[in-house]
Amino acid sequence: MTAPRSDRRAVREQMRARRSALPAAQRLAAADAVARHVRSLDAVRDARYLAGYWATGGEVPLHALLVPAPGFVYCLPCLTSGNALLFAPWRAGDALVQNRYGIPEPDLAPSSCLPPDAMDVVLVPLLAFTTDGVRLGAGGGYYDRSFAFLQAAQRAAKPLLVGVGYAFQQHDGLQAEPWDVGLDYIATERALIRCR
Numbered sequence: 243m244t245a246p247r248s249d250r251r252a253v254r255e256q257m258r259a260r261r262s263a264l265p266a267a268q269r270l271a272a273a274d275a276v277a278r279h280v281r282s283l284d285a286v287r288d289a290r291y292l293a294g295y296w297a298t299g300g301e302v303p304l305h306a307l308l309v310p311a312p313g314f315v316y317c318l319p320c321l322t323s324g325n326a327l328l329f330a331p332w333r334a335g336d337a338l339v340q341n342r343y344g345i346p347e348p349d350l351a352p353s354s355c356l357p358p359d360a361m362d363v364v365l366v367p368l369l370a371f372t373t374d375g376v377r378l379g380a381g382g383g384y385y386d387r388s389f390a391f392l393q394a395a396q397r398a399a400k401p402l403l404v405g406v407g408y409a410f411q412q413h414d415g416l417q418a419e420p421w422d423v424g425l426d427y428i429a430t431e432r433a434l435i436r437c438r
């Protein structure tokens with residue numbers, strides 16, 4: 243069964259509401275489990291640059307990945323004028339500014355940020371997913387635009403895209419749009435799912 247396109251909006255709203263309503267204890271437990279799953283990936287053990295996100299609106303927090311100090315450079319997404327993403331190295335205590343959605347991002351000039359293809363692993367926030375790697379995001383198309391180069395016939399060797407969310411965000415009816423960039427893995431509090 244496939245959901246019509248108009249359902250994307252309804253699914254976003256429903257998932258947003260459900261995620262915001264989660265008790266803090268459940269979010270923190272999910273954060274620990276997700277960190278364990280993410281750390282178990284060889285690509286994460288070998289990563290030099292790993293992109294996360296600043297969790298908002300009930301997203302799975304990623305702080306547990308930073309303690310103890312990881313072997314990779316942790317980066318956060320920054321919106322560009324072209325509606326794509328650059329990635330800025332960030333450590334606890336570094337300055338942040340709010341982007342147009344009120345999400346904190348590092349206070350760095352674009353010239354100090356790294357392009358998407360410099361990342362080895364990207365932890366991708368999502369609102370809904372299918373186990374074969376279709377992702378419904380916040381609706382701006384930022385991740386799809388930034389990682390469109392992975393759509394080429396011969397998929398680039400990196401970065402590895404790992405969607406992060408709660409198990410309840412699985413929505414099997416989700417239909418891939420032509421521009422959707424597929425996820426390699428999905429980490430939830432319950433499982434590490436290999437998508438392909």
Ligand SMILES: Nc1nc2c(c(=O)[nH]1)N(C=O)[C@@H](CNc1ccc(C(=O)N[C@@H](CCC(=O)O)C(=O)O)cc1)CN2
Nearest residue numbers: 254295296297298319343345367379380381382384385
């Ligand atoms: N923590 C976090 N950081 C992130 C993302 C994310 O999903 N989570 N992004 C992932 O791309 C990018 C920001 N993209 C965003 C895109 C849209 C909206 C948003 O709230 N849009 C509309 C509602 C859209 C709709 O429902 O149709 C709004 O302004 O209300 C927020 C962030 C980069 N940083």
Ligand SMILES: Nc1ncnc2c1ncn2[C@@H]1O[C@H](COP(=O)(O)OP(=O)(O)OP(=O)(O)O)[C@@H](O)[C@H]1O
Nearest residue numbers: 377378379380381382383384385386387390419421
């Ligand atoms: N590679 C691309 N080039 C140009 N426009 C794109 C590209 N990818 C996506 N878009 C545009 O972005 C819009 C939003 O796409 P979509 O609904 O899939 O966002 P999303 O993946 O949920 O959002 P986000 O990545 O911000 O979380 C679409 O209308 C689409 O036209």
